[in-house]
Amino acid sequence: MVVHICCSVDSHFFLERLRREFPEEELVAFFYDPNIHPYSEYRLRLLDVERSCRKLGIPLIEGEYDYDGWLQAVRGLEREPEKGERCRVCFDRRLRRTAEMARELGERRYTTTLLVSPLKSQEQLKESALQIDRELGTEFLFVDYRSGGGTQEQGVVTKRERLYRQNYCGCLFGLSQQRAQQERIADELMEPVTRRVLPGSVAERLSLYQKRIELEERGIPYEIVRESFLNYRLLRGAVRVEGEVVPSYIVGYSLLRRKGSWVRVRVEFVEEGIAYCNRDEVRLLDLESLNRLLASRYRSVKELAFRGLDYGEELGLREILGMGCYNLSPLIVLDKIPTKLEISIDAVTYRDVRQKLLIRKTYA
Ligand code: SF4
Incomplete structure (x- = not known):
């Protein structure tokens, strides 16, 4: 079964549960998320998914980072709220490519870790998948790992595995809306023309999560701690x-x-x-x-x-x-x-x- 992966926080817990409940399935993880912006945030989420899949012993395929294609697909929907029409198009695109990947690998079944995210509409995901299955003859597996204490269990796994917890869904438009509501600047979108790493930036987080992998490989114990500071x-x-x-x-x-x-x-x-x-x-x-x-x-x-x-x-x-x-x-x-x-x-x-x-x- 091909499992579309959106981020490590959703995928680690989801893959563990899936493996427990479908022991006969050979799982292949597929990271296809051209919606993620900026590119440094994409690299960071992928880095943590690679670490998670390595730990679980599940093979991972990286899809194409087709950002231009994704932008074209959501054109005119930039102002839609989360769970609105833009998200429907975004889900559809990612699920469709996952279903195609399943066919390329000679499989019929596929699913997505988006199902476990409390901020996503399971209905939208199901509707998209239904249409894709009709067209491609694939079989979407719907599982609800949120209910029955699933979300709490996911929180425990995230903490235990020290997974990278992002604080926005992924795209430029969702991020801009979220930061406007929070009355905060979207500093994730500011990267200097120089190679300089700004404090609190995505580039700084990426470098930190790269270093932690080095520490783990060398067996050096570490913690990831948070601190408040005055940013500029x-x-x-x-x-x-x-x-x-x-x-x-x-x-x-x-x-x-x-x-x-x-x-x-x-x-x-x-x-x-x-x-x-x-x-x-x-x-x-x-x-x-x-x-x-x-x-x-x-x-x-x-x-x-x-x-x-x-x-x-x-x-x-x-x-x-x-x-x-x-x-x-x-x-x-x-x-x-x-x-x-x-x-x-x-x-x-x-x-x-x-x-x-x-x-x-x-x-x-
Ligand atoms: S808010 Fe999230 S699901 Fe919706 S379009 Fe943006 S990245 Fe896709």
């Missing part, structure tokens, strides 16, 4: 000198009182490469001073902007400059410090939760 995202920012935009690097946690508007500032004095401005506690740093302070060798601010400092270096820079880690003054690196300039910064700070790997020294 720069949405837009620029500097103008004599009306022309010049290359600039806006260091993390720089906030201006008037978000996104142009603010005219004048340099009052310069001390050791740091220019102190007359408004909004703006501080400027020239590239030469930055290189001296960080022992770096950037040749231009443009190069710095494309490579990007990491989060720790940005916080460290504020510390070196005596600004402290609670400082929200705009700190901007420029090739040369002008006497007058205009600055525009649109940025947000917000309470966030991130995960960390803790290596256990004492393990009971």
Whole structure:
């Protein structure tokens, strides 16, 4: 039987139950989820499903990440709520490909771990499957592992296996709606052009879950712990000198009182490469001073902007400059410090939760 897999939290429990109840079936897991966005989140969910299937000894096939095709299929349904028409199309697409995979493997039976997710409509899934079976001559297996304490049992399995628990269904549209309702920015959708890993980002989680696999392979005991922190995202920012935009690097946690508007500032004095401005506690740093302070060798601010400092270096820079880690003054690196300039910064700070790997020294 081919089992369509949506994520490890649903699949680990589902596959265990399926194997218990259908011991005669040879299970093949099929990860086909081109709905997942961004791609780093797709990699992360797949990584955890690979780990889960390895533990269960069930072969796994990765389907095509046909994101463009999926977008085309849900065109015009972007504003539909969850469990609405977009989800019906999304289920249909994933189930249809799973049924086709079953046929390619010479099987008739298939099912999906979506059945176990409390946020999905089992009715929608059944309706799609019925139509697919009529067309392809396949046989969808409907099982309800949610009721009779199933959801609670699933929670226990998730905790026991330390599975990656995502906090949105998967697609760009569902995520945007969810974050708008929560009055939170969808920071999952922000990835810098540089390879820099932002705190609390999907890329950070992906790297953490990759490391935990290494720890498991080396037999090193660990925990995944959560911590609250003040996160920051720069949405837009620029500097103008004599009306022309010049290359600039806006260091993390720089906030201006008037978000996104142009603010005219004048340099009052310069001390050791740091220019102190007359408004909004703006501080400027020239590239030469930055290189001296960080022992770096950037040749231009443009190069710095494309490579990007990491989060720790940005916080460290504020510390070196005596600004402290609670400082929200705009700190901007420029090739040369002008006497007058205009600055525009649109940025947000917000309470966030991130995960960390803790290596256990004492393990009971
Ligand atoms: S909310 Fe979930 S099920 Fe609905 S379309 Fe998006 S990814 Fe698919």
